[in-house]
Amino acid sequence: MQPAKELEACLQTRRAHAGIVGLGYAGLPLAVEVARSGFTVFGVDTDAAKVEALNAGESYLPDVSRAVLRELVNSSRLRAGSDYAELSRCDAVSICVPTPLRKTKDPDLTHVLGAVQTLAKHLTLGTLVILESTTYPGTTEEAVLPILEESGLRVGKDFFLCYSPERVDPANTEYGTRTIPKIIGGVTAACLRMGQAYYRQVMDEVVPVSSTLAAETAKLLENTFRMVNIGLVNETAILCDRLGIDVWEVIKAASTKPFGFMPFYPGPGLGGHCVPVDPHFLTWKSRQAGYEPRLIQLASEINGGMPRHIVSRIQSALNDARKPLRGSSIHLVGVAYKRNVADARESPAMDIAAMLKRMGAIVTYSDPFVQSLGVGPLALSRVELLPAASQSDIAVILTDHDGVDYRGLLAAAPLVFDTRNVLSGVEAANLSRL
Numbered sequence: 001m002q003p004a005k006e007l008e009a010c011l012q013t014r015r016a017h018a019g020i021v022g023l024g025y026a027g028l029p030l031a032v033e034v035a036r037s038g039f040t041v042f043g044v045d046t047d048a049a050k051v052e053a054l055n056a057g058e059s060y061l062p063d064v065s066r067a068v069l070r071e072l073v074n075s076s077r078l079r080a081g082s083d084y085a086e087l088s089r090c091d092a093v094s095i096c097v098p099t100p101l102r103k104t105k106d107p108d109l110t111h112v113l114g115a116v117q118t119l120a121k122h123l124t125l126g127t128l129v130i131l132e133s134t135t136y137p138g139t140t141e142e143a144v145l146p147i148l149e150e151s152g153l154r155v156g157k158d159f160f161l162c163y164s165p166e167r168v169d170p171a172n173t174e175y176g177t178r179t180i181p182k183i184i185g186g187v188t189a190a191c192l193r194m195g196q197a198y199y200r201q202v203m204d205e206v207v208p209v210s211s212t213l214a215a216e217t218a219k220l221l222e223n224t225f226r227m228v229n230i231g232l233v234n235e236t237a238i239l240c241d242r243l244g245i246d247v248w249e250v251i252k253a254a255s256t257k258p259f260g261f262m263p264f265y266p267g268p269g270l271g272g273h274c275v276p277v278d279p280h281f282l283t284w285k286s287r288q289a290g291y292e293p294r295l296i297q298l299a300s301e302i303n304g305g306m307p308r309h310i311v312s313r314i315q316s317a318l319n320d321a322r323k324p325l326r327g328s329s330i331h332l333v334g335v336a337y338k339r340n341v342a343d344a345r346e347s348p349a350m351d352i353a354a355m356l357k358r359m360g361a362i363v364t365y366s367d368p369f370v371q372s373l374g375v376g377p378l379a380l381s382r383v384e385l386l387p388a389a390s391q392s393d394i395a396v397i398l399t400d401h402d403g404v405d406y407r408g409l410l411a412a413a414p415l416v417f418d419t420r421n422v423l424s425g426v427e428a429a430n431l432s433r434l
């Protein structure tokens with residue numbers, strides 16, 4: 001039987017063996033959903049701790065329940081290892097490895113190309129390969145395809161190659177891997193057919209597009225849309241501050257428009273490893289094609305300037321209380337990059353803390369999710385909220401986690417600067433907001 005027909009049949013009957021490369025916040029939930037759909041799944045990761053935990057049925061992600069993982073492992077539907085050679089037994093392999101930016105804002109494909117080069121050594125006739133990592137338009141066909149074809153196998157005939165962006169939103173309790181519509185594009189029509197045959201067994205909705213480029217670019221548009229709109233609302237916050245207008249009231253009023261408007265909210269800056277990063281993939285590729293995407297660059301500069309704006313507002317609040325910033329005690333309330341997550345990577349709180357320390361302030365923080373912040377001379381140790389606030393000169397709310405005693409904070413701290421409007425509607429002489 002032709003490889004395509006055989007592969008399509010074993011995908012549609014879920015007899016196929018599935019491989020997942022990279023068991024992080026995207027790969028592990030995908031592995032679980034594929035296994036729950038009835039496939040046997042082999043997950044490979046270079047992190048031995050992840051492999052060990054998964055095989056012990058221990059989940060290391062809040063979004064993946066221990067009970068579900070344990071059941072899949074105990075029923076031999078899901079197994080992990082670090083030997084890529086085992087992928088040669090897989091009929092479908094999804095690649096979910098990190099795609100960070102270099103300091104120069106150029107894409108760093110080290111993990112993707114490393115995974116693909118190793119996979120190519122074990123690629124067998126009739127295998128479907130799906131790249132899931134967020135990356136610049138063209139990666140699948142310009143960077144991944146040539147490496148896989150070095151195996152001598154031909155795409156669309158001997159093996160099949162697709163791009164399908166991961167859309168996992170950590171801590172999102174409403175949408176998960178199975179329920180988020182899955183975009184997929186194939187290098188050839190046969191590739192797309194195989195990709196759809198596979199993911200239709202796992203996801204509630206599969207969204208085919210005409211090419212891997214369209215799939216790669218759709219993902220980037222999603223997060224560039226967020227980054228640019230966050231930049232717009234941050235700039236609106238700055239101009240409202242200058243005009244003495246309450247930007248939060250303005251956004252609330254604009255949100256009553258039942259069409260044509262979507263609220264975003266100002267904040268201390270842009271954190272996380274998706275939204276601040278993904279638009280630069282688009283910029284990088286666009287420049288290669290001779291076009292400078294100015295809006296993306298400008299929004300990125302506005303968002304990148306928010307930490308300095310926050311520091312300047314802190315300095316003004318202290319100044320109004322006749323206190324120099326140098327020597328003042330500043331307590332940061334919440335340092336994670338967004339509400340109710342423990343991730344402080346790329347958090348604007350890191351930039352704000354560093355600036356304040358460089359200006360001679362004494363900086364402490366409290367955050368129910370983040371155990372420690374920064375390293376070396378910039379490291380901050382976590383302290384208890386209310387005692388620290390009462391001993392500070394100003395408390396600054398940077399992340400609006402649930403379950404924090406903000407009213408108690410307002411009663412304890414001499415000054416409170418709320419950058420997230422978590423004390424919405426509260427008026428107090430010692431309270432100011434972005």
Ligand code: SAJ
Pocket residue numbers: 166167168169170172222223226230263264265266267268269270271272273274275276337338339
């Ligand atoms: N932020 C604002 N104002 C806003 C929204 C966000 O300042 O109105 C800040 C956040 O505080 C954070 C940063 O932007 O520092 C990014 O926040 P985010 O809500 O976009 O959260 P992320 O980075 O976890 O983005 C992920 C993305 N998911 C994927 O890429 C698969 C994004 O597409 C989701 O829309 C987003 O989660 C989400 O909605 O939670």
